[in-house]
Amino acid sequence: MSPVLSVRDLRVAFRTGGGLARVVNGVDFDVEPGETLAIVGESGSGKSVTSLAVLGLLPQAVTEVHGSAVFDGDELIGRSEEHLRRVRGAGIGMVFQDPMTSLNPVLTVGRQIAEALQAHEKASDRAVRTRAAELLGEVGIPDPQGRLRAYPHQLSGGMRQRVMIAIALAGNPQVLIADEATTALDVTVQAQILELIERLQGEHGMAVVWITHDLGVVAGIADHVIVMYAGRCVEEAAVDDLYSRPSHPYTRGLLSSLPLLDDPRSARERDPLTTMPGLPPDPVALPEGCAFYPRCAYRLDDRCKTEVPPLAPVAAAAENHRAATFYRIDAADEPEGQR
Amino acid sequence: MTQGDVLVRAKSLEVHFPLPAPGPFRSSPGAVRAVDGVDLEIFRGETLGLVGESGCGKSTLGNALLRLVEPTGGAVEFDGTDVTGMPARELRALRRRTAMVFQDPFASLDPRFTVGESIGEPLVIHGLHRGRERRRARVSELMEIVGLNPDLRNRYPHEFSGGQRQRVGIARALAGEPDFIVCDEPIASLDVSVQAQVVNLLVRLQRELGLTYLFVSHDLAAVRQVADRVAVMYLGRVVEIGDGVAVGDEPQHPYTEALVSAVPVPVPERERVRERIVLQGDIPSPTNPPSGCRFRTRCPRVFEPCPDHDPVLQPVGSRQEAACHLHGVTG
Numbered sequence A: 001m002s003p004v005l006s007v008r009d010l011r012v013a014f015r016t017g018g019g020l021a022r023v024v025n026g027v028d029f030d031v032e033p034g035e036t037l038a039i040v041g042e043s044g045s046g047k048s049v050t051s052l053a054v055l056g057l058l059p060q061a062v063t064e065v066h067g068s069a070v071f072d073g074d075e076l077i078g079r080s081e082e083h084l085r086r087v088r089g090a091g092i093g094m095v096f097q098d099p100m101t102s103l104n105p106v107l108t109v110g111r112q113i114a115e116a117l118q119a120h121e122k123a124s125d126r127a128v129r130t131r132a133a134e135l136l137g138e139v140g141i142p143d144p145q146g147r148l149r150a151y152p153h154q155l156s157g158g159m160r161q162r163v164m165i166a167i168a169l170a171g172n173p174q175v176l177i178a179d180e181a182t183t184a185l186d187v188t189v190q191a192q193i194l195e196l197i198e199r200l201q202g203e204h205g206m207a208v209v210w211i212t213h214d215l216g217v218v219a220g221i222a223d224h225v226i227v228m229y230a231g232r233c234v235e236e237a238a239v240d241d242l243y244s245r246p247s248h249p250y251t252r253g254l255l256s257s258l259p260l261l262d263d264p265r266s267a268r269e270r271d272p273l274t275t276m277p278g279l280p281p282d283p284v285a286l287p288e289g290c291a292f293y294p295r296c297a298y299r300l301d302d303r304c305k306t307e308v309p310p311l312a313p314v315a316a317a318a319e320n321h322r323a324a325t326f327y328r329i330d331a332a333d334e335p336e337g338q339r
Numbered sequence B: 001m002t003q004g005d006v007l008v009r010a011k012s013l014e015v016h017f018p019l020p021a022p023g024p025f026r027s028s029p030g031a032v033r034a035v036d037g038v039d040l041e042i043f044r045g046e047t048l049g050l051v052g053e054s055g056c057g058k059s060t061l062g063n064a065l066l067r068l069v070e071p072t073g074g075a076v077e078f079d080g081t082d083v084t085g086m087p088a089r090e091l092r093a094l095r096r097r098t099a100m101v102f103q104d105p106f107a108s109l110d111p112r113f114t115v116g117e118s119i120g121e122p123l124v125i126h127g128l129h130r131g132r133e134r135r136r137a138r139v140s141e142l143m144e145i146v147g148l149n150p151d152l153r154n155r156y157p158h159e160f161s162g163g164q165r166q167r168v169g170i171a172r173a174l175a176g177e178p179d180f181i182v183c184d185e186p187i188a189s190l191d192v193s194v195q196a197q198v199v200n201l202l203v204r205l206q207r208e209l210g211l212t213y214l215f216v217s218h219d220l221a222a223v224r225q226v227a228d229r230v231a232v233m234y235l236g237r238v239v240e241i242g243d244g245v246a247v248g249d250e251p252q253h254p255y256t257e258a259l260v261s262a263v264p265v266p267v268p269e270r271e272r273v274r275e276r277i278v279l280q281g282d283i284p285s286p287t288n289p290p291s292g293c294r295f296r297t298r299c300p301r302v303f304e305p306c307p308d309h310d311p312v313l314q315p316v317g318s319r320q321e322a323a324c325h326l327h328g329v330t331g
Helices: A047-054 A081-087 A109-118 A125-138 A157-169 A187-204 A215-221 A239-244 A249-256 A301-306 B058-065 B088-095 B115-126 B132-145 B150-154 B162-174 B192-209 B220-226 B244-249 B254-262 B268-273
Strands: A005-016 A019-031 A036-040 A063-071 A092-095 A175-179 A207-212 A224-229 A232-238 A312-315 A318-323 B006-018 B031-043 B047-051 B073-078 B098-101 B180-184 B212-217 B229-234 B237-243 B314-316 B320-322
Touching (some): A005 A047, A019 A047, A019 A232, A036 A047, A125 A157, A187 A215, A239 A318, A239 B268, A249 B192, B031 B058, B031 B212, B115 B132, B229 B244, B237 B254
Parallel strands (some): A036 A224, B047 B212, B180 B212
Antiparallel strands (some): A312 A318, B006 B031, B006 B073
């Protein structure tokens, strides 16, 4: 199967008062039809900017975008706004973190879904209303007919996010990008939304690109994972391989810094959490070599400081598990404290 | 830690925020019952974790214990003294013994103060370490305790990262040498790799300084890492409280059960097979909570007594209490 979305050597820089902020520095990934790809990283890792660049949603006046993003055989980078408009929604749908700021507060929910429907096809008002109510029902909103007349502020956070998903589904996209779509929600509501997206994915056969910082969410939903740091992919693998054999020092650090809910020991019996010293680098002044070098516990001095490690298979047997590190974690030092 | 030595106690505590009247000759449509009858004891030297979802009243409860909001009913005792009706003069002496660490250290630090001034301000207010030099020395000491280089004292908050700002917030909280600190979502706005640093710092400080914490958070995994006991709130009430391990591993209230099951675990093979209890619907309005048990409208195990009887906390096993009729009808 050929990928539905293929990104190659994507680079994004913002012109700022302080200099050129290099936020995405050569990212490659493929999204296969129907799969869930998770892009994981902390604030400033470039995970959101990557998806915004693919859809041409960054402010052009201050942004430099290079590289390639091919959707369904069609290059997206550098295309006209008119062309991208047809792709957004119909080809690639997007759900953002905060539904309150992404929805228009002065328009009813029905009006906003109708707008999304009419952007892609001509239909009678009546047909549009029917379809809008259907979509609301599909995302699990009770009394969909009545809710068409509701304004965003009349809905709870979870319901608003369902409306956003209904809007994203309006164009029947092949890829749904969910950018921190459950971050602002409570865990029980997050569980509802995760279940909803899983169900919709099964029904519509769409691929989902899940952008998040939450490694717990990723463990439950992803097929494949990309870990980003300072605008680069530092590790990628099938979800089980990533968690059982994290091979980049950053991934290992992230995973072992998480408190575990189901650790049977009491708080007093637990060891302190593993921490990574320092902070991610300033995108205006990226280090010459590996961007993780200043924080890395495994660094090999001269080489890591001056050379950027390429993304390479971690072992001959694991072609799809790749990490960008000169330090090779071998069988002798399996991740300590197997999680 | 000796249980039984109660430092902070809430008795039938209520905080109701009246809703504004819709017009000049119309009465108020009621009140938001943010905290609606909470009995709670916090033992000296322990960390009590307080978990719950947005709007459950957990932050308001934390604020009410410090009298940062006035309770509308019930009482708060601090170290054996009822502080509910205490006049402002006396309250000030008490304030030194309590402190708060906020979620967003950027919003809680004055941007026009250097961090040294922010950390030193409580010393001035409480008349501690009088004199410029002694105050300066104490600020340096506080900065070192929280892992900040004292040379950064003349910098402003915007020059710091989120994690460093939270350290400033903690140093400021420690300035008055408090016994009791309410940490209100202290790691919620930090990045994952920085959260662990702040959690470890708070735990270390508690052990070194013998502090008592109320650790308010929506993040149950983080709470399990730091809290000796855990209280779970739903719609203005504590629905379960007890030993942290017991509440996390063997929840006795259906809401706690759903909450625990909804927290994603970062281990794919466990996370995929875990039974998530997905609650239906939304949290009801705290203006008009359901009759009887407040959780009954969403409870997967609702039965006959739930609409008529308002359950009270009752012991379940030796390590926790739950307010649920499944363990015998109460209320």
